[in-house]
Amino acid sequence: MFIVDNHIHLGQPGVHVSDYIYKELRKNWTERGFRYHSVEVASEKREVTALVDVMDEAGLDVCCVLAGNWNRVLPPEQRPYNVPNAFVATQVAQSGGRLIGICSVDPIVDPWDAADELERCVRDEDFRGCKLYPTYAHFDPRDKACEPVYEAASALGIPIHFHMGYTPVCGADMKLQQPWLLDEVGRRFPKLKVVVCHMGYPYAEEAMGLVSRHENFHADLSALGFHHPRKVYQLIHDFGCVNSWDRLLYGSENPFMRTFHKTVMSINEVAAEIGMPEIPQDALEHILGGNACRLYRIDRAALGR
Numbered sequence: 001m002f003i004v005d006n007h008i009h010l011g012q013p014g015v016h017v018s019d020y021i022y023k024e025l026r027k028n029w030t031e032r033g034f035r036y037h038s039v040e041v042a043s044e045k046r047e048v049t050a051l052v053d054v055m056d057e058a059g060l061d062v063c064c065v066l067a068g069n070w071n072r073v074l075p076p077e078q079r080p081y082n083v084p085n086a087f088v089a090t091q092v093a094q095s096g097g098r099l100i101g102i103c104s105v106d107p108i109v110d111p112w113d114a115a116d117e118l119e120r121c122v123r124d125e126d127f128r129g130c131k132l133y134p135t136y137a138h139f140d141p142r143d144k145a146c147e148p149v150y151e152a153a154s155a156l157g158i159p160i161h162f163h164m165g166y167t168p169v170c171g172a173d174m175k176l177q178q179p180w181l182l183d184e185v186g187r188r189f190p191k192l193k194v195v196v197c198h199m200g201y202p203y204a205e206e207a208m209g210l211v212s213r214h215e216n217f218h219a220d221l222s223a224l225g226f227h228h229p230r231k232v233y234q235l236i237h238d239f240g241c242v243n244s245w246d247r248l249l250y251g252s253e254n255p256f257m258r259t260f261h262k263t264v265m266s267i268n269e270v271a272a273e274i275g276m277p278e279i280p281q282d283a284l285e286h287i288l289g290g291n292a293c294r295l296y297r298i299d300r301a302a303l304g305r
Contacts, residue, residue, distance in 0.1 A: 001285055002300055003261050004100075004292035005055075005063040007161075007197060007222035007251030010046050010091055011083035020078045021070075024169040026255070028226075044254045048091040052098050058258045061289065061305045062298055064129065064251075065091060066161070067104040070136045074171070081136075085117070089125040097303050100296050101127040102161060107146040108139045115148035122156050128296040129195070131161040135177040136169065142184045150189045159193035159218070159295055164207065165200040166223070179207040186214035193295065195249065198223045204235055212242045218295065220249040221264065221287075225256030229263050233270040236279055236287070245283035249291050264288060 013022040045051045055063060067088045070081040085103045092101040103121035105114035121127040130153055134141050141162060153160050164179050179200035186194065196219040200207030211217040219239065224232055239248055252260045265288065268278040293300060 001265065002289040002293070002305065003060050003062075004250065004289045004296075004298065005060050005252050005257055005261065006195070006220050006249040006292050007253055008051070008063045008065050008257060009083070009254055010051075010065045010067070010088055011081075012046050016080065016083045016087070018078060018080055021074070021081045021169065024171075025167070028168045046254070048094045048099065051091075052095055054258065055098060058261070060257065060261065061300075061303065062098055062100060062292070063257075064100045064102050064292070064296065066102045066131045068131060068133055068136075069104060069106060070133060072106060072109065073136070073138045078171070085121050085125070085127070089121070089127070092125075100129075100298065101125060102129040102131050103127040104131045104133070105149060106137060107132070107149045108137070108143070111145045111148040115152040118149055118152045119156065122158060127158070129159045129161055131163070133163045134181070135163055135167060135172040135174070138173055138176065140176060141181050146185075147188075150185065150192050153193070154189055154191045157193070159195050161195040161197055161220075163198070164196050164203070165198040166202060177203075179203050179210045182217075183210055183213065186210075186217060190214070190216070192216060194218065195220055195295075197251070198253075199235060199239070201235075205238070208239050208242050211239075211247050218247045218249055218291070220251040221260075222251030223253040223256070225252060225260040225263070229267065229270045230274060232263060233267050233274070233276070233279075236264070236267060237271075237276060240279065240283065245280070245286050246291055246294075248287050249295070250288045261288060 011017050045054045067083045067085045088101050092099045105117050107114045194217045196207045199219045271278045
């Protein structure tokens with residue numbers, strides 16, 4: 001099975017990500033010992049050679065790797081969180097096609113400059129998507145300042161990933177992580193491709209309903225490695241009750257990249273245990289890789305995998 005991990009962050013702790021932010025991001029995971037799906041945080045790999053080695057060990061074919069910059073809203077003692085587009089582009093270029101770049105821009109400081117940077121990343125660096133962080137960067141995705149970025153992404157045909165849902169970082173604003181905020185975006189920009197990251201958890205049912213309303217919206221499974229496989233099964237099953245399987249993408253989040261795809265691959269064992277319907281095999285193949293190949297224009301034949 002061809003597997004694409006839709007959601008992996010680059011950036012080394014202490015260099016691109018401050019010790020403060022890194023600990024905030026990981027505090028709940030380390031305290032709970034990766035109860036169900038993963039291994040220790042120390043095993044995370046965030047640069048190209050080591051990351052591709054982990055992909056080979058785990059059986060992952062392609063990873064989408066994410067840029068991001070939250071420095072605008074962080075007090076000096078908490079900075080940096082800055083994984084530049086240029087850094088991601090360098091890592092992607094060295095990966096032999098195994099990494100797909102997802103750039104990031106800040107639509108608030110200078111909306112037109114942000115749109116220009118998005119266009120440059122796609123045109124010159126072959127980035128295949130853009131990641132926005134409303135809750136971390138403290139902006140409402142409905143803000144009209146975001147319109148130049150949405151217009152650019154629509155014209156380029158690339159998806160925008162929105163961080164929606166849970167984060168343990170207390171500086172992030174919970175009211176800006178609710179999936180319903182994207183409904184107005186979808187109505188104003190019907191051609192815009194959107195990925196609702198983390199299935200909006202803990203607002204997962206809201207995210208499922210949101211995706212069902214907008215034909216170019218998707219959700220991903222990233223960071224759901226927190227949960228017992230029965231919960232993961234239920235989320236996948238319930239998503240399929242109201243949406244096409246073509247709208248759901250596999251993603252892990254870094255600490256879960258070694259093992260979470262194996263949980264999803266074997267999810268029908270859970271279905272048998274609890275007496276629920278199986279997820280169709282072709283649906284699992286779409287979720288784990290086929291949908292991402294379509295959305296990010298991944299040429300499997302060119303990779304020889």
